Every structure is written in C-alpha cells, then in structure tokens.
Amino acid sequence: MTKQHAFRLTTTWHPATDHEPLAYSLILTNLSNEPIGDFRLCVNGPGRIDPAATVEGGVLAVRLSNHSEFTPADDFVLQPKASWTITARGLSYPLRHWTDGATTAYIALADGKTVPVAITPTRAVGDNAPLKRGAEIYPVPAHVDVPVSVVPWPHTVSVSGSRSLPLGLAPQPQGSEAERAVQAFATSVQALFPVEGIVRTEAEGGLPVVLRISEGFKAEAYAIQFSDGGVDLTASTRSGLLYGLITLGQILRGARLHPETFVFPLEGEIRDEPAMRWRGTHLDVSRQFYGSAEISQFLHILAWNKLNRFHWHLSDDEAWRVEIDAYPELVSIGAWRGHGLPIPPLLGSGPQATGGYYTKAAIREIIRLADELAIDVVPEIDMPGHCYSVLQSLPWLRDPEERGEYFSIQGFPNNCLNPAREETYQFVETILDELLELFPSQTFHVGADEVPSDAWTGSPQAKARLAQLGSDSAAVLQADFLKRVQASLTRRGRTTGAWEEAAHGGGIDKTHCYLNGWHTVEISAKLANEGYDIVVCPGPVYYLDMANSPDWSEPGAGWAGWSEPEKLYNFDPVEGWSAPQREHFLGVQTCIWSEPMTDRAVFDRLVFPRISALAETGWTRPEAKSWNRFKGLAGLMPILYGYRSESV
Structure with a gap:
C-alpha cells in the first residue's frame, strides 16, 4: 500500500441527551480504488478517549493521552469507496469546541508504513454555525471619547490641539541609555510595521523627539511634552524611555490610519506609570x-x-x-x-x-x-x-x-x-x-x-x-x-x-x-x-x-x-x-x-x-x-x- 491511496476522516460530536449517552463518532472513508486491511487508524487532538470507554465498531488498541489507535475486527477489509465507523462512548472530558476534536489522522500498516488521512474539523450534531478562526479585529469608530490612540491607557493625558501629521518620528537620544531605547524601538517598529517608516530622519519628514534620562520618575514611568518645536521625552530608566516611544508610535499610527478619529497633539503632556509591577x-x-x-x-x-x-x-x-x-x-x-x-x-x-x-x-x-x-x-x-x-x-x-x-x-x-x-x-x-x-x-x-x-x-x-x-x-x-x-x-x-x-x-x-x-x-x-x-x-x-x-x-x-x-x-x-x-x-x-x-x-x-x-x-x-x-x-x-x- 502506498501513499497514492486516499482516505478521509470525518468526526462528529454527539452531546449526551436524556435518552442517549454522549458519543464521539469517527468515519474513515476509503476514497481509493483498492481495498485495505490489517491496519490501525491513529488519531490525535486535544480531546482524549477514555481508556475505559465503550467503543463500537472497533477496538481502542493504544491510548496515550490524546493519541489513540483503533483497530477494526479481525479480517476486516475496508473496500474502495466504503466507510468504517467507530463510535466512542466515553471521553476524559466532554468536547465543547470544534478544536477539541481530532486534528490529525493517519493509517498505520502492519509493515510499519503510514498513510496520511485527510481530516475535517469535528462537527457537533445540531450545530451548523460556521467555525471561527483568526483574530476578531474591532473596527475603529469614527468617534472615540479620547483624542489619541494608546493601549494601555496612560496615567494622565492632558493634550490639546492637532499638529500637521508628521511622516514619522526622528528620535534624538541624549546618552547611552536613550540610544539603547531608540534602537530597541526602531527594531520593534521595523518588525511590527515594516513599511510604515515610523522611525525616520528629519530629512524624510521625521518629527524631532528629544529623549533624556532625568531623575524623579518611578522605574517604568515617563513623561512626554508636546510643543511647536517637537516632542520631549524624559524618564529615569531605559524602559521608561522605551515605553514613552511606544506611546508616541501608537499615537502616530492612530492619527495616520484614522485621521477622522485621532490627532497627533500640538501641545500638552502625557505622564505615565504602570499600576502593577x-x-x-x-x-x-x-x-x-x-x-x-x-x-x-x-x-x-x-x-x-x-x-x-x-x-x-x-x-x-x-x-x-x-x-x-x-x-x-x-x-x-x-x-x-x-x-x-x-x-x-x-x-x-x-x-x-x-x-x-x-x-x-x-x-x-x-x-x-x-x-x-x-x-x-x-x-x-x-x-x-x-x-x-x-x-x-x-x-x-x-x-x-x-x-x-x-x-x-x-x-x-x-x-x-x-x-x-x-x-x-x-x-x-x-x-x-x-x-x-x-x-x-x-x-x-x-x-x-x-x-x-x-x-x-x-x-x-x-x-x-x-x-x-x-x-x-x-x-x-x-x-x-x-x-x-x-x-x-x-x-x-x-x-x-x-x-x-x-x-x-x-x-x-x-x-x-x-x-x-x-x-x-x-x-x-x-x-x-x-x-x-x-x-x-x-x-x-x-x-x-x-x-x-x-x-x-x-x-x-x-x-x-x-x-x-x-x-x-x-x-x-x-x-x-x-x-x-x-x-x-x-x-x-x-x-x-x-x-x-x-x-x-x-x-x-x-x-x-x-x-x-x-x-x-x-x-x-x-x-x-x-x-x-x-x-x-x-x-x-x-x-x-x-x-x-x-x-x-
């Protein structure tokens, strides 16, 4: 038997009812033109078949955590275009979501070879809702009750006005710790937003941001001063300066991507520190x-x-x-x-x-x-x-x-x-x-x-x-x-x-x-x-x-x-x-x-x-x-x- 033979596994979750115990059914279909015998169906996924489960249509031959191997009856042959159904009535915990079911399946042959099996996500009886993947991105509304976009929200935001949107930020570090903060910020924005040019020189339209270490701040705290001439960022630590730059980067992105909702402030101050260490x-x-x-x-x-x-x-x-x-x-x-x-x-x-x-x-x-x-x-x-x-x-x-x-x-x-x-x-x-x-x-x-x-x-x-x-x-x-x-x-x-x-x-x-x-x-x-x-x-x-x-x-x-x-x-x-x-x-x-x-x-x-x-x-x-x-x-x-x- 070679890998040219095609098989498909569909799995279904049947929640327990007043009349029926729970059931987890697995249907293996031979899509090829050749029969197959003397094999095991191997499946795994977060859900775990209980070793003491009642299994109808086959035998639970091997079980280690969420890895299970099922064998059919002796001399069973899965004919072309035919299906083999296994029903397990017992799991370590009931399935609750589509990802609880089997996510990989394959056939193990007596000679030690394996054959891949196509598998579809587990469906629940009576639930035909589309299965969800991917992050749910909340749309940015046209109106928010704050002028700038910053997550997590700072300790104090006292800003006003709106300057012409800079094309980017041109950090001007004062001292070695400020230089390290700038380098870390530049590395991050390049990794996260590679074509946005958040860090750029004044020659390319970057807004000057002067960074300096100043005593009097808590370990991760910082302050940002906005004025006509640019932006001043102060903190007592490199981490404070980095967090201040991240705040500025978020403000810039918000104003650039949603100018109808957010601004880049003309003047004012943001003072910030974390609530928890x-x-x-x-x-x-x-x-x-x-x-x-x-x-x-x-x-x-x-x-x-x-x-x-x-x-x-x-x-x-x-x-x-x-x-x-x-x-x-x-x-x-x-x-x-x-x-x-x-x-x-x-x-x-x-x-x-x-x-x-x-x-x-x-x-x-x-x-x-x-x-x-x-x-x-x-x-x-x-x-x-x-x-x-x-x-x-x-x-x-x-x-x-x-x-x-x-x-x-x-x-x-x-x-x-x-x-x-x-x-x-x-x-x-x-x-x-x-x-x-x-x-x-x-x-x-x-x-x-x-x-x-x-x-x-x-x-x-x-x-x-x-x-x-x-x-x-x-x-x-x-x-x-x-x-x-x-x-x-x-x-x-x-x-x-x-x-x-x-x-x-x-x-x-x-x-x-x-x-x-x-x-x-x-x-x-x-x-x-x-x-x-x-x-x-x-x-x-x-x-x-x-x-x-x-x-x-x-x-x-x-x-x-x-x-x-x-x-x-x-x-x-x-x-x-x-x-x-x-x-x-x-x-x-x-x-x-x-x-x-x-x-x-x-x-x-x-x-x-x-x-x-x-x-x-x-x-x-x-x-x-x-x-x-x-x-x-x-x-x-x-x-x-x-x-x-x-x-x-």
Whole structure:
C-alpha cells in the first residue's frame, strides 16, 4: 500500500441527551480504488478517549493521552469507496469546541508504513454555525471619547490641539541609555510595521523627539511634552524611555490610519506609570513548538503592549525544548514526536517526526532581544510532574524497582521525577548549572503543578522516603523535593517561581518564592494571606487557550470555562482582597497553553485582543479603565500571524 491511496476522516460530536449517552463518532472513508486491511487508524487532538470507554465498531488498541489507535475486527477489509465507523462512548472530558476534536489522522500498516488521512474539523450534531478562526479585529469608530490612540491607557493625558501629521518620528537620544531605547524601538517598529517608516530622519519628514534620562520618575514611568518645536521625552530608566516611544508610535499610527478619529497633539503632556509591577504572559512551547522567529516577533508584541514578563514554559509531558549539553537525549528524543518514536504524535502532529528545540545560541539571542525590550524572561522547567518527555529520554531516572502505573490528569503514565532518588537531584543540579548560565532572570520557575495523588505509590524508594517523613502523601514527597530544589536556587541567588500547588504538603520557603495562582482569585487570596507573593492568572479568565464564548463554533478549550475579551478586561484580579493580602500581590499574566494551537489562525483568535485587555489591567489604574474606549482603540494593536476573523 502506498501513499497514492486516499482516505478521509470525518468526526462528529454527539452531546449526551436524556435518552442517549454522549458519543464521539469517527468515519474513515476509503476514497481509493483498492481495498485495505490489517491496519490501525491513529488519531490525535486535544480531546482524549477514555481508556475505559465503550467503543463500537472497533477496538481502542493504544491510548496515550490524546493519541489513540483503533483497530477494526479481525479480517476486516475496508473496500474502495466504503466507510468504517467507530463510535466512542466515553471521553476524559466532554468536547465543547470544534478544536477539541481530532486534528490529525493517519493509517498505520502492519509493515510499519503510514498513510496520511485527510481530516475535517469535528462537527457537533445540531450545530451548523460556521467555525471561527483568526483574530476578531474591532473596527475603529469614527468617534472615540479620547483624542489619541494608546493601549494601555496612560496615567494622565492632558493634550490639546492637532499638529500637521508628521511622516514619522526622528528620535534624538541624549546618552547611552536613550540610544539603547531608540534602537530597541526602531527594531520593534521595523518588525511590527515594516513599511510604515515610523522611525525616520528629519530629512524624510521625521518629527524631532528629544529623549533624556532625568531623575524623579518611578522605574517604568515617563513623561512626554508636546510643543511647536517637537516632542520631549524624559524618564529615569531605559524602559521608561522605551515605553514613552511606544506611546508616541501608537499615537502616530492612530492619527495616520484614522485621521477622522485621532490627532497627533500640538501641545500638552502625557505622564505615565504602570499600576502593577508584574505584567506578563506565559507561553507553552511544549504542546506546540514555536520557532525562534515566532518567539522574537511575539516579544515585540509584548513590548508594544508594555508587558514586561515572558514566562517561557520550556518542558512538559509532550516535549522538552531546550538544549542541554550534559543530556543530549533530552532534545534528540524528547523534542520530537512521531509514529514509532518514544513520544507518539500528539495534539495535531502527524506520523512524521515533528517538533524542535532551542539551541543555546538561539536562546542567548532571544534573551538579548528581550533585554532590549525591557522584558524579563522567566524560564520554566516543569517538575517533578509533567516529565513524561524527560523520562522517555532518560529512563534511568526511574526507580528500577517501581511497579504499576499512575496517570496524570492528561493521561500520561508515571510522568513524575522521583523525589526519593539521588539521581533526580543530580539531574536537576546539572540542568540548573546550564540553564542559569543561559537565563539571567532573577526568577526560575519549577512548575510543581498537577502531580497525581497516587504518584510513586509503586516505588519502593519513594515509600521508604515517605516513611522517613512520616507520611503517605504524594504532596509531602513533592514538598520535600521542592525544598531541596529551592534551596539550590536560593544559594545561587535566584527566586523560585512555581504554580500554586507548590504550597501543598508543607510548602516552600515563602521568602524566596512567588506562586502563580491559576485556579481562582479566592485561592490566590488565601495563599497571599499565608504570606506567599502571588501573580494572579486564573484559568477561567486569564488562560488564553479558553474559548471566547461557549459556542461550539469558537476554537479553544472549555474545561475552565470561557472568557470573552470584555469579561477579561473588566475582571478585577484582587477583588475582595484585604490590604495585607494586597501587599503580596505582584501582578497579573495571561497563560497561553498550546493544545489547540496547531492552527496558528486559532492562536490569533484566542490571544488577540485579549492579551491587550490584560495589558491594560496591568498598566492602567482601575478607575481609569473603560471598555468602550479600549474597544475603540484595540483594533490598532498588532497580531502575531496576521490571521483575521473568518469561518471554515
């Protein structure tokens, strides 16, 4: 059988009714002129077939997380132009959106070869609405209640008049820090708006902008003075100057693209400073890989939104993404997925080897760019859980006497580093040696989320260590692990970042850590009350993989709910917090988990404009926020891939 044979897979979601249980049907059609037998149908996508599911029409022969392989009955032959139907009545969670369904399919033959299968998006019974992709771009109205276009909105805007629109800005830096700010701004506008000529000389019509360092401003604050002679920009730091230039660039673009709505001021002042010190986003590059060019462009977009933290999720069950000299297997094995490989196709990857990793040279270049853009890159290596790719790459890390299986919530077996083994700490210390040399951030994130409650129950070494600790809880064993890892980071002068589960089982040293509160604001408030510094990023609001609405036609996930841009914009991350609790509030960040992001048009729809809504929460004083104003300005903000709203 060769690849010239054509097959098509259609999938349908049947929600449960009063009379029928839920059903997920897969129909494989042989479009070729030849029969096919002795094969497996392999599918994957965010939705996970439950291993205990009732499967009609076939057998669930293999299941690892969201990768499933079905076999027909013995001696079954799929004849030309005929179809084979499989119905699964049981999933790890009900499908809620079209991207939950299978996104890749292929046929595996008995001789080891694979045959591609065309696949269409999963449809829901009774829902024929066009499926949505691409960012929804809010149109800029003819009238907005502000004269200039700036997102996030500044602290104070006192401008008047309208000068003839300059063709661009001609920065005149005074001093080395001002020169660096100008260079970073020029690099960003060239990357984001390459033909607009936002930075240009006076000879080409650029408006003089004098930049200088001046004492008296907070770290990221700045002031802009508009006058007949040009513009003066002052700040106490390079980041303040950069943010001032970004504000000017946004004002210029607004007035140029929508002269009926916005002006470039003739006189007056803008004084600005952020409401929160931590304004960030997290990007999971394990579930889907993003090349260095994508990461760099994304950093430019973060800076344009005045976001100052990039939480880089570099490892998870599905892949390891960073070069480690001491353990080359981490990338030769752990960075790739494919049929017959130690990690199978997952989340839209097909039978061919798919993936990638960041070399140390690439990371250094990304760190250099982030520093120029005033962005702190916080690396995350998720441990002790979410380590399936690590343990597939370095199986000697497992307890050789461990028996039985436990499963993560995502369906990965035995996916946790064993805290009872000295080999585990040798591994952690070795990767920290290499990673801390690469990443200068004060903060290193160790994950610590979603360790199964029955982890390590089959490990004699783990049982012995728990006996020494006087407990039988996996949370206590994780806490033991985290204390040791945190102590190593503290000795090296670093602060430990972790997800909120790091507080379980006795917790870690509160004076040298911060936690990401990802469940609810109430849980974050409780942790703040216990003395933990908190970055608020609740899944029901700030997880950008969640869909924009509950409609099937929207892409994204739904396990934490849904969050339209207006809901995210108006969300108060510290509602009900006391003054002492607010002392431990660092700020906010969105989290981009990449399960549904195989399609980059889905990325654009889920991330934009919600990331700008978060940016305004982090920067603008609560009393100065306005959804109507934001909606009128957000259409001018850049998107990563350029996909605009459409239907499929």
